[in-house]
Amino acid sequence: MDATITLRVDGEERRLTVDTRTTLLDALRDRLEATSPKKGCDHGQCGACTVLLDGRRILSCLALAVAHDGADVTTAAGLGSGDGAPGGELHPVARAFVDHDGFQCGYCTPGQVCSAVGMLREAEAGWPSHATADLDAPVSLDDEEIRERMSGNLCRCGAYTNIVAAIREAAR
Template structure:
């Protein structure tokens, strides 16, 4: 019985092909097979958001999905957003607004933040969207709701909201 499968996907713009045990999560494929350790293993149960990456533009808890499910997908990790000296605007805003303390949740927070702004831009409503007939807007309430799947044990939430608001170019 063969428990391994070949899977190919693009990670941070680079095509990667792996042979993994069918039970390997996307998180473990990224960390253990591709050595992209920016994506963190927090709870390993989809409750903290530390492992958030973007798959085909949507945020995903990489601990809850199997690598073999992502054949042909485009995966963006924190390493794919920016680099020292060339930070993504969200990364720069997190630094400016001190949107982290210990930093463990920060990669997931940043990946989720980038996706949140894309969701708002695409007019995808959240549970707190007041008017479904009006364009979605960047408000503190919207940001907090949309980011609620990303836990920060240090409590840097207000600074995270400030960073997201700055990148959005509005006052929340």
């Protein structure tokens, strides 16, 4: 069963016909050549496929493309300026990952960066987390808060210490 949908991907309007079974992740990677979101577990457990959907971080492997007709999708490649082309500016969160060596193999990194960008917006909006002692108090992003809020992104290389350092700096 096919359906024709429109997605705005990293600022560019894309129209495509998909089998209804296509996940947003597969539509991005296999149909639209947007390969920065990665397929890790494909079951919502690792966070490698994280993108910003209408500004909020979600797992693209558990989203059906057909259910998000008209949505605005930002991948890690679309976060900076210059569409990721040489000479473009990295997003400050991506820059911090580079500066702090917040990766080894890099496979989880686009998901980590998108997740961190979404997470910083959530903290900015005053959303509490499981690590927040007082649900009514303003959010202060200490390391415990960063770790809890990023717990949906796994890094098999174990670069967590530097990931936390990168996000800590980006949060300033």
